Structures are given as structure tokens and as C-alpha cells.
Amino acid sequence: MIPIDNFLVLSAILFSLGMYGVLARRNAVLILMSVELMLQAVVINFIAFAVYLSPDAFTGVIFAVFVIVIAAAEVGLALGIILRVFRNRQISNVDEADLMKW
Amino acid sequence: MTYEEGFFYVIAAVTVIGALGVVTAKNVVHSALFLILALLGVAAVFILLASEFLAIVQVLVYGGAVTILILFAMMLTRARDVEGSLDGPQRPFAALAAITFMVTTILAVTKTEWRGETEEATVVDINQIGDALFTTWSVPFEIASLVLMVALIGAIILARGEEGE
């Protein structure tokens, strides 16, 4: 009943918002959260395609599962690194982490 | 507008508001709370897509583990205490880039005539998914487990304090 386009547009909006977040935010954790939003958009896409277009193969759903897994792992690892940086330098704003440049 | 459609718009609106909140809130904790909202919204979208299983996974993994992890991290990095704006100086460019990208993408997905589009979301049998994960997709599954292991090792090694620290 709901056309697939609705989901895809929602996903596009989510993805773009995530992208905005990554570009605009300067706190590392917030950037990570924005990336999560982008991944959510990807998952929506995959599921929508799977259930609307090729339900017999459902590769999309499998993909979605894996994306969620990877996303979770990503958060874990990223937070580890963020924490490390914070412990070493007491910063959590990424634009202060510019020891290396040029 | 059908009933379902109306329902979708509501959920979509909630999700988008959540997402907007994540990227615009002036307070990190608010951001995190908005994230929960957005994630729940997405979970609801999954239900609309007839994937209840994934919705549950979503709620458990994200709504539970990930957000709590994030909140912990915020606490540990004392993110709230950081002075100044949460947004960097390139926000206008970011907005411009995001809007351009959004327009492009929306245009692209709506212009596309999807092949074999069904009227309605088809329910994918959860047993099939389970089967497939352990047969056809067993190798990715194993690799995913390795990815998790790597993340685990990495997080532990990096985050844990060493002697003398």
C-alpha cells in the first residue's frame, strides 16, 4: 500500500541528515551518531528493496542484518578510540585533533 | 491516503525529527535522546516493511546497547563540559552539501522505475533468514564474527588503562 518510494525518500532524508551531522558537528561522539543515522538509512534501503522488489532472494534483508552488526561493532571500536584520545589529550572535539596536517 | 500511509507519515515525521534533533541539538545528551527517538522510529519503519525481526534487533542492538554505549562515552569524555558550540565553522557548507545530496538522491530514487516492484511489502520468513545466514551466507557470517572480535580487541586494548597511566 505504501509505495516503495516513500521509504526510499525517507532513507534519503535520513542519510542526508546524517551526512549533515558528520560535516557540521565537531564532537566525535556526535559524528559517530550521525554516521549511525546514515547506516540506518542504508538499512531502510536494503529492507525496502528486499521486501518490495525481490522478496524471494531477500539478500537485502541479510545485508541489513550485517550492516546492523557492523554498525554496532563500529560504534564500539570508535568509542574505544575516542576514549583513548580523550584520555591522552582531554579533547573530544575533532577539530582540535589536528596535530598532523599539511 | 490510506490508513497505513498515514501511519507511515507519522513515523517518518518522528524519525526525521529525531534525526534532525541528533544533528542540531545544542546539548549532547539531547542529541543522544533524539537518537533513541530516531532509532525507534526506524524500528517502526521496519515493522511497516514487514520485518518485525529486524525491528526487534534494532530495538535491542541500537536502542539498548549502542545508545547506552554512547551515553557512557559521553559521560567518560565529559562531553557536556566542553565549552563552545557543538557545531563546527563549516556548518553552512555542510547544510549546502547535505541539501544538494538529498535533492539528488530523492530525484534519483523517485525517477527510477524499480523493476518488479510489488504492491506491498512481502513478509520474509524469519526461518529462511536463519537458514540462509548459516548456509549460503555462512562465510560472511563468520567474517562478521571476526569483525566483532577485532572491534572487541581494539576497544579493549585502546580503552583500557595501562599500568602507570
Add this chain to the structure above:
Amino acid sequence: MGMEQAWLIPAIPAAAFVFLLIAGPYLPRKGDWVAILAIGASFVLLFPVLADLLDKSDGTEYVAGVKAWEWVQFSDFKIELGFYVDPITIVMLAVVSFVALLVQIYSVSYMHGDSRYGWYFTVMCLFAASMLTLVLANNLLFMYAAWEGVGFCSFLLIGFWWEKRSAAEAAKKAFITTRIGDVGFLIGIILLWREAGTFNIQEIIEFAENGGYDNTYLTAAVLFLFMGAVGKSGQFPLHVWLPDAMEGPTPVSALIHAATMVVAGVYMVARMLPVFEAADPVALNIVAAAGLTTVVISALMGLAATDIKRVIAYSTLNSLGLMFVALGSHSVTAAMLYLFVHGFFKALLFLGAGSVIHATEKQEIDELGGLAAKMPITAATFAIGTGAMIGLIPLAGFWAKDEVLVVADHEQNIAAYLVILASLFITGLYMSRLFIRTFLFAARDQHAFDHAHEGGALITVPLFILGVLATIGGFIVFDEVGEALGFAGGFGQFVFSHEAEEYKFHADTAAISTVLAAGGAVIGWFLWQGRAEAATRIRETFSPIATVLENRFYIDSIYQFAIDRVVLTLGAVVAWFDRNIVNDTAVDGSAGLTYFAGFEMKFLETGRIPNYALAISLGIIVLSITLLVTQI
């Protein structure tokens, strides 16, 4: 032994050169005897060759002897090492080998004790070889090679005492000046080759006479050839090197810068005269004009020169000018006759001057005087030489000059004739001055005078021989003399360009020239007798003119200026341009630009994650939009 073997004549000194170069320092007397023997052998070999030539000829037409080896050959391009003998060659060979022999003998005494005694004879051998090759060469390229060879020897010998700055500079000047003429010579050779497809002189002459060349083309080509002659024979405007060349040892001046090398230009034009004639008449007019100009300016400059050798050098220029006038008047005979006798009396003058220098170690005539008392033989022979140069009858010079005057009268307009006559007078003037100031009246430098003495036999005997030849050499113009010597007739029947010439005595011409020349000498006597008060007064009266003359018409100065200010400045400008524009601006500049681009670009890398992410986003946005726009 015959004309076929004429190649031996230069080959022997060449072999001697190589031998001396390697073994010279280890030989007794540094090997001077090797050099003398070699050139002596060349001289002796001349006779069988001459005999062969006369044998094979009928007295009106001379058969040429040819011998050639291939040097370079591919496709239809051929360069030969070829030898060619004809009467002109023989005359030239005789002068060269004979004067060279005498000069070598003279040098044994003159150069005695010099630190580079052996080297002197080594180079003299090389010179003899090159000069004889030049004479015998059957093709222009081979001639050019020898031409450069003698130029190089001249360079070495002018700069023989290179520790003297002036000698080193003079050597450089001589080489470079003649080299400028050689540029034209080489261009001329190539131009002639380009149409004829050969370097062989006889073939080129034939080709030219058959009208193979375009007239303008040929004129240009021969004028380029003539440039070579101008440089080598010191014609205006490339005459400047010859007076300076007197920095070399005097025997060298006698041999190279009087008797042989400097007349190579005359010889070359004489050989090529048919080609010149085939070209537009303007070509030979230019030859004559160059000769005339040289005659005039050299005579005037000779008036002002005070160095004994330089005065003689100017007289050489004068003589060379006359030879070119003769050639410009289509007369090989006159030119070659003058060349022949000039070789003797000019060598005599130089060797005499050498004797004076050897005895007094002075060269400035103002510091000499009265030497006749101390050096009678030198004085006597020098007087003969002077007379021959002035053209007093019956000395050798007279007959030759007479010939030139006749042909000039015949071929050139009256102005040219008058100019030559005027030059005779001036020659009489300055040559008598030379003799008077050197040998007569009171010595001006008593110390030098006291030490002066006649040289040994090695010096006086060559003087004596040359003196005799300078006296009687001119008589070969007479048929009787020629027949007596075994020739078909007089000089004119042996050496000629178109048809044999019978000598005719032109009484009017002879009278005018004799009067003028003798008049010059007599006036000279009055001017420079005693303490030369008359001359000094004249000098003061016409001091601006004298200054001009003493400065050699400022030609050298102008050249010097051109070299210092124009050529070297051009060099400096080009070098500056190369360093600052081509290198520092263009090459380093483009390198710098690249470097700068990198410098600017590196600031893209800000070190901040949001910037990096923005770059990625922009990347995909641009990529997506262009891909979509261009492909859909």
C-alpha cells in the same frame, strides 16, 4: 720519378714532422738537420717533377700531372687526397721549397740557443708540409685543409714566444682574422660543390666554363672564395693581422708572412681564375678593388710605421695588393711573376732585418742607424731588396711591377692605374726611409751600434743567395733566359691563364714607374738624411694626417672596439640571457611554479576531520551530479 710522385714533396716534410714530434727531443741538435734535410729533399724533388712536366709538354700547352687517393667516398660524394701539378704549381713550389730551405738554414744560427729550438724546426716542418700540400692539392677541400694547416702553423709560430703577452695576442688575432675569411672560403667551396658535385678544381673550372652555374650564384660563390683569400693574404679589410704577426721570429716572418703563406690567397685565386672569369665581371672588379685599396692604405701606413719588420710587412701588404690587382686584371702571369720574385726579395728583406735584429736586438728604426759600417753584407743585400721592392730597374721587382702596371693599364680604368703609380712613389719613399734610417748616417743608439756585428755564414750566405736572386730573378721574363733554363720561353709562356704571353717591354710604363719609384727614393733621401729634420717638420705640419696613419687609419681600433664592445658584449648578453632568462626564469621558474603549486595545495590538508569529510562529500556530490547529468 715524375709528376705522379709529386706527392712526395709534401710527404717528406710531413714525415719529418711526425718524426721530430716523437723523437725530436732525443736527437742531437734537437733534430734541426732532419728538418733541413727534409725540406732540402723536397726542393730537390722539385726538379724531376719539373723535368717531367716539361718533358710531357709541348711548350704551349702544359699537361697536368694528377695523382689522387680516395679519402672519403660514399654514394656519389667523394673527397680525394689528390695532387695536381701544372706550371703555376711549379712556380709556387719553387718559391716555397727554396725559400723554406734558405730560411731553415738561416734559422740554425738565428734561433740558436732558444729554449724551444727543436719545437721551432718541428713546426717549420709541419708548415712546409702544409704549404706544399696547399700548393699541390687538386681539390678545394684538400686545399682548404692545408690552408687551415698553414694558418695553424702561422698561429704557432707567431706565438712562438708566447710568454710575451703581445705575441700570444698577435697569434690569436692572426688566427681569428684569417678564420673569418675562411668562413667565406668554406661557404664558397660548398657552394661550388653543390652544383658541380665535385671538389676537384679542374672539374669545377670545366663545369663553370661550360656554364653549369647560374651567373649570380657563381658570382656569390667566387666572392665567398675570395673572402678566404682576403683573410689569408691580408687584403683590406682583413689586413690587420699581418703587421701584428711580426711578433714571431724573423725567419718565420720571412718565410710565412712574406714569401709563402700570405701569397696562398693569390695562388688560390690564380688557380681559380677561370671560375672567377666565368662569373659576373663584378667579381674580378671586386678582387681588383680590394687589391687597390690595400695597395693604397698599406703604402700610407708604411710611411708612418717605425718598426723595421712592420715596415716590411706593410710593403708585403702593398705587394699582395698589387698581385690582386693583377689577378683582377685577368693576368695570372703578372700575379705569379710578382709572387715569384716577391718571394725572393721579401724574404731577403726580412732575413736582412733579422740579421739587424739579431745583431742589435733592436727593431725600432729610430734606435738604429749607421749599421752599414758594421754589417756591410747585410746592408748591401738589404739595399738590393729595397731596390727590388721599390721597383728599380733592373732588379727583379721592376719586371714584375712592370707587368702589373701593363695589365692594369690594359684592364682597369685610368684611376686605378694612377693610384698604383702613386703607390709606387710612396713605396719608394718609405722603403728608402727604412734603408736610410737603418743603415746610413749616425747611429742613434751607440750601445746597440757598438755591439752590432755581421752574423756567421749561416746568416750571410742565405742573404747573399737571395740577394743574387733578387737582382736577377726578374730576367726570367725574357724568352732567352727561359730557354736557357730549359723552358719553352719566358715566364709568360710558362705560366698563363689563357694563352702564352710573350714579354714585351713597355718603355713608357717602365719610364714612368722608374721615375716615380726612384723619385720617391730620392725624396726619401732628402727627407730622412742626417737627423731627418725635414721629415720631422713635415710630420709636425701634417700632424693630424700623421696621427691617422700612425694609428693605422684606426682600423685596428675599430676592430678592437667591435670585439670588446660588440662581440664580447653580445657574448655577455647572451650568457646573461642564458643564465637569467632561459635558466633561472624558464627552467627554475617552471620548477618553482610546480613547487609553489604543491605548497598551496598542501594547505588543503587541514588536519580536521570535518574538512576531510566535506571533501569526501563534495567529491561524491560532484561525481554523482556530473555522472547523472552527462549520462542521462
Add this chain to the structure above:
Amino acid sequence: MNTASLDWELLAPEYILGLWAAGLILLDLFWGGLGKERLGWLAAAGAAVAGAVSLIWVDDTKQFGTLADINDYTTIFRVFFCGIGVFICLASARYVRDRLLHPGEYYALILLAIIGANGMVAAHELLTAYISLELLSFSLYVLTSYAKFDLRSNEAGLKYMLLGAFSSAIFLYGISLIYGATGTTQYAGISEVLSGDISDIEWSVYLGLALMIGGLGFKVAAVPFHMYTPDAYEGAPLPITGYISALSKAAATAFFLKLFAQAFLPLIDDWRYFIAALSVATMALGNLVAIQQRNIKRLLAYSSIGQVGYLLVGIAALSPDSASALVLHMIGYGITNLAAFTCIILYYNWTGKEEIYEYKGLAERAPYVALCLTIALFSLSGMPLFAGFATKFILFQAAAEQDLLWLAGVASFFSFVSLYYYLVIIREMYLGEPEEKTRFPTPWLEYTALTVLTAGVFLMGLYPKPVFDMVEDGTDSIFIGVTVDADDEAVAQRQSP
């Protein structure tokens, strides 16, 4: 389908690597007396064993389920990646002993990264490829920030990680669009769809393609997706810098190549010039900015960006000929790069210095290392006798064959520019006055490894025929059945194993 029908033994090398990694962690945990160095050698042995086992499938063509091929292409890269692992482990041994904590995990991660790299190359399906790519990336994120107390290492890890996540989201979005448009994640299936009329789905296809190029561009470090590279290289522990530049780059390029050769070849006329443009930008920026660098790791980072530009030339000119040339160049580049990094690691182990001016007088103090580094740098700049010349020549010629002469020209030009900054290093080594004259001690194991690598550089430069023949077998196998006129039978055959 059930698991028994899968040929698990085809994945033996990966299992060996995985188990070996686990073993290393346990060994480190329970037998601390083993010594950090020996652990490195053990890890190297593990990689070597895995590489050796891979050789079983030489000249074989097998399918692993619907996910991966085990064919010559895979084998070549398995061996190559394992080889990289061997040399990095050997080169790491002293470095890890002196400067890092937790060696067991370090080496385990190195081995796990190889699994990821293998997976990327072997997969003929996007999901597997993606997961493998994440495995590789995650391992490298951790390894990059492994020097816990080194601020630059942390920062590098942070940048690498966040941007990596961002780019993988973009990549995934691209995959999802392609998946939506074609209905499959199999390369062959995508290719089949794309060879037909795609006017209905072209919007999504092109957008998806652009996003995938962006994502892959990040992994290979193509401009403008390269920004993290210099920082990650500079910050990472030295052996890991070498590892990233060799392994990650090679794996991503091989994946790029296989994906575009098998899935997107039908659209080659559409994307060729975009890749070419990326290539030009990459070469230009990498080489020009490298001139400005003062830190040798950062310089090599930019130089590796420049090198990516050359690799992209091969992809822009995609054809069986240029694919083999590309792989040949990649292998030559990898070996050369390893040699260079081994030298730099050796010097760092001795002195702890990594600024270029600090290399002064190396030729006095360690002539052999200076020589090898010189050879490696000359090879990188494309000088003959060494790998760089022959492989670059063949690669660029292959591009010219595909009507990309201008691109080959641009590439040649920038490879000329690159010579400058390599010469600057060489100048320091040979012209600088050393601070002290003493010779450094000779670590034989590292010297042996260096010798082997240098010999490899010469071999690739002087007689690349054996390698080239093998590489061509490999690249031929990725082109089977996937041409612009897709051979339906072959595609069908591949889809139903």
C-alpha cells in the same frame, strides 16, 4: 542448500590465518616468556604457511558457494597478501618489542587483516566483499591507533576510523541503490542487468555507481577521498604505515578492479572518464604535495596517493590487457614499497627518527640500507633496472592501447615530478654529514628480508615474464564470461554452482 555442499577446504588459508591469530593471542597470554620478537617471527610463519597453502589452487577454478571464486586471481592475491604479511611481521618484530604493548593482539590483527583482504579479492558478491572490507578496515583502524600513548597514533586512528565509517556508509548506500536497481549483489548478475537496456533504472544505477566509486576511492585513497591518508600514515606505527600502503591499497585496488571488470564493465564508456579524472587529480595532488613534505612517512603517504593515480589509470583503461598490467604494477609497487618501509623501519629502530633531514649520512652509517632505500625510491619513481620502470611502462602502454594516451602522458609527467622528492631523500642519505660516524649494528634477519625484497624489485624490473604470465592467467579468470556482450551461458553457469 546446506553447508555440506560448500567446499570449505577452499578457505583453508583463511582458516589457518584465523586460527593462527587466535593462537598468537593465547600464546602471548599464557607464555609471556616467549618474547615479543619471536611472536613476530611466528606470525610471519603463519602468514607464510597460509600463503603456501594458497598455492594448492594454482591454475584451478573453483567456486565457493555463490560467494567467492578461488581461481588464479584469488591465488595471486592470497599469496601476495600473505607475503606482505610475512615481511611486515618480520619488520615489526623489533619495533613491536621496543615500542608497543600487546604484541599478541598486534600480530593477530595483522593476520586477520589478511583474511579481510583475501575475502575482498575472492568475493564475487557485494555482501561478502563488504564484510571482508570491513574486517580489513577494522583491523587497520585498531593497528593505526595501536601506539596507545602516542598522540599522533591516536589521532590517526580517530581520523581513519571516523572517516572510514563515513565512507563506508556512503559505499553501502551505493550498494543498496545498485542492489535495488539490479535486484542482486552478484557481480555477474549486476553485469547481466547492466548489459541490457537500463533506461528505467539509470538514475539509481548512476547514483549508486558514483557513491560506490566514492567509497572505493576512499579505500584506495583517490583524491578527493584521500584526505585521511597522510595523517593516518604519519600517525600509525611505522610497520603499520607500510602495511596500509601495501596491503590495504592492493586489496582495495584488486577489489576495485574485479568489481568493475565483472559488474560494471558494461558501463565502461560511462565511468571511464570519471575514473580518469580522479586519476589525474590523484596524481597531481599526491605528487605535488609530496614535494612539500618533511616527514618521510607523510612523504610516502603522498607518494602512495600519487601511485594510486597510476593504478587508477589501469582501471580507467579497463580491459583484459590493462588489468594484467595493473596487477603487475601493483605487485611491483607493493614489493618496492615494502622494501622502502623495511629500510625506514630499520632506521627508526636504530634512531627513532623519521624526518627527512634526519636521514643525513645514512649512507655512511648503514650503506646497505641506504642502497636498498635508494633502489626502492628509484623504483617508485619509475627508473629502470627496478620494478617501477617495467611495470609502469607496461601499465601506461596498456592505457594508451585503450585510447587513453593523454592519461598515460599525464601519468608519465607526474611520475617525473615524483623523482624530485625521492631524490631529496637520496640527497640527504648520501650528501648529508652524519652526526656520528659509527656504523649501526646489523640485524641479520631484517637484512635478509630486505635483500629478498630488493631482489624482488630487481626481478620485477629485469625479468617480469614469469610474474606477468601468472598475473595474466589471473586477470583472464576475472574476465571470463563477463564482457560487454555478456555470454549468458557463462553467467548462468556461475550463478548456479
Add this chain to the structure above:
Amino acid sequence: MDIVLLLLIAIPLGVCPLFMLIPAQYPQLSRYLAALAGGSLFALSLLVFIVYEFDGGSGLRYTLQWDWLENVGFLRDNGITFYLGVDGIGAPLVLLNGVVIFAAVFVSWNINYRTKDFFVLLFLLVSGVYGVFISQDLFFFFFWYEVAVLPMYLLIAVWGASSQFGTFTRTKEYGAMKLTMMLVAGSVLIFIGIFALFVETGAGTFDMTVMREAELDEDFQKWCFPFFMIGFGVLAGMWPLHTWSPDGHVAAPTGVSMLHAGVLMKLGAFGILRVGITLLPEGAHYWAPVLMTLGVTGALYGAVSALAQNDLKYMVGYSSVSHMGYVLMGLASMNQIGVNGAVLQMFAHGVMTALMFTNVGAVYDQAHIRDMTQFGGLAKRMPRHSAFFTIAGLSSLGLPGLAGFVAEFHIFVGVFQADYWWAGGLGILAAAITATYILRMLSRAYFGPFNEKWADIKDMRLGEQFAAALLIVMIVVMGVWPDPFVDRISATVELIPGISA
């Protein structure tokens, strides 16, 4: 005899590892080994030159062809072969290389700093040069071409010397870097040319003997030829891309300058001939006037620049630019005589410029300056040195009987034959200017009163004298008896398409 060409490459490459095995504390051993290797190279080169005989066909002798890569990638049968062979043009140049390396070894006898490393690089350079002269495969031609450039940077930067010229300084690093970068920049163009050429011939092989059979489109030839002309032109010192040459020579140690000006610059001209003109004859015809103009400009410009130099090496460096200008003129004449002359000039300039650098090195080693105005009358204390220098100078200014004349003469004749009147005239004028700067130098530094400042200067070392004598023998032999050279060269030149008789 079949392996003689292989040996020419194998010996210099083979001694490199041998040098490395010699412990650094025995530099004398390195020198002996270098002398041995140089001597055997000289002997082999002489052998190749002497026994070479044009025997019809392509004139290639002692060929050796090994497959290197074939039927792989874009390559077909005989795709890239290790194809050696010497023809009439290659033979004299092989000899040239043999002579110059042999001489250079002796001149480099007094290198004390890292002796063995020096010889390793020197022989690497030599192997590259040999490779270019005898490779018949375009890939390997270029391969060796780059090998020859490869060691230059270190040779100059490590063993060279920086100079201060009052108003400006030229460091050895600068000279070395500029030289290397400019030469490699030229290679970029050659690279592109080769890519295009290979694609256009479509034969799937780099074998030049096959490639020259291909009938190439005229438009293609027209746009492709400049890549080779300029690319190789850089190494040939073509104006205005010559500036690496004087600065490079000033910075380089003597032995390297010798090889560099003596043989390396010839590679450029050889490349234009072997690749550009042979494979793209119509293109060459089209561009010949441009090449001629650049050649003449270089000849005059180099000569005039040399006139203003006080530094001996700069003077010799600019004279090289000038003389290489003649070579380009000869090539641009596109007729047999001119091209013959160009090859002869390559040989002649090679030996005489090597001789000049030997001499400059001999005086610089003792005086540590090269400013000719600071000397004076050196001939007094260094008679042999002065004689050698004079001979080199005379050959340079084209004195008959020495090598330079034979070559220049052919070139001028060829140029006139090709109707470039102005070029021929200006070229001959440049020869006169050459005389001017050579004599200026001799007169300033060697003649005139002796400058007592150099009272304890000595004549050349014995090794240098030997080297100089060797080179002079070559100069004189070619000057007096050019037939063996002309024979070999002309037969091959005749076969080059586009060269008129």
C-alpha cells in the same frame, strides 16, 4: 663474436656487484678493477668497430634476440625482446663509449671518497649507454636510456663540486638535480611518443626492425615526431633546453663530465635518429626546418655564450651545446651527407670534449679554481697539458686533420645540399666564433706571462696523460683517415627511410 654485444652490457653491469664486494679500505683494488673493466670494454668496442662490416640487409650484425615478454597483455609475438645488434651508426658510437670510459677510469684515478661506489655508478652509466647504442628493441632502447640517466644524480651530487661565481652560486646539488630532472622530463615526452607509436604501428611488438616496416599515417607522424625530437633533444642539449648541460658539467667530477658530455649527450641525438627519423620519416621531414632552426640557434648561441665565460668548464659546457647544435643541424638536413656528418660529429665531439674535460680536470685538481683569468702562461709549467688542451681546442674549432673538421664539413655540406643556405652560413660562422673563444681561453690561461701564483703547479698525472693520449689518437685517426668511420656510417644511413642520398 655473437656474444660480444652482450658482453658490452654484461661487463659493466657485472663489475658493479664485484665493486661492492671489495672492502672499502682497499680503494686501489677498485681502481685496478675499474681499469681492467674499462680496458676490456675498450678492447671489445674496438673489436666491434674494426670487424664490423656492412653486409647488406639492415646492416645489423652480431644480433642476439631473446624473448623478454611476449604474448602477454597487449604484446604479441616478440612483443618485447632483448634484441641486440650493431649497425654502422652504432659501431662508431660503441667505440666512442669504449674510448671514453677507458679514459675516464684513468682520469678518475684520484677519486678517494667512496671510490668503489663511484665506479659502480660510473659503470652503471656506461652499461646504459652501451645498451642504447646496441638495442634494437624500442622498449630496451628506452630502458637503457633511462639507466644511463639514473646514476647521474649521485655521481654529480656526491663527487661533484659547488662553485661560487661572484654574482651567483651553483651548488652541486642544484646542478645534479637540474640535470636529472630535465633529462627525465625529456623522457616523459619520449614515453608518450613510444606509447603512441606502439599503438599506431599495431604490430604488438617493440622490435624496431619490425616497427620501421609499418606504414604510418602522415598526420600521426607529424604530431608524434615532436615528442621524440624534443624529448631526445633535451639530452642532446637542444636549445633552449640545454641549460642542464653547462651547469651539470660545472658541478660534475671530471670523469663524469667526460662521459656525460662525451657520450651521454650523444644518446639524445642518436635517439632522434634511431627512433625519430627512422620510424617517423615523414614527420621528420615536416619538422626538419624547426630542428634545423633549433640546431643553428644552439650552435650560435652556445658559441656566443662560451665567448663570455671565464670558467673553463662553463666554456666547455657551452661549447658542447654549440657542437651538439651541429649534430642537430646534420640530422635536420635529412640527407645522407648531413646525417653522416651528424654521426661523425657525435664521435668527434665525444672524444674532443672528453679530452677537454680531462684537461680542465687536470688543472682544477691542482688549482681548485677554473677561472681562466686567474691563470696565465700555464704552458710553461704544464707543457703537455697545454698541448693536449690545444689539440682538443683545435679539433673543436674544426682544424683539418683533426676529427672535428671531418664531421663539421660533412654537416655543412649536407645542410647546404638541403638548401638551408642561412643555416649553413650561420653554422660556419659559429665555427669561427668557436675559434675565437678557444683561442681566447688558450691565450688567457696558457700563454702570456706566467702567473707566479701557480709556481708549484705540476703537469698532468700520468694516468691523465694516458687518457688524453688515447683520446688524441682517436681525434687524429678520425681526422686523418675518416674512411673507416664514413664507410660504416654511410651504408647504414643510406637505409634510413626519408634520408635522401
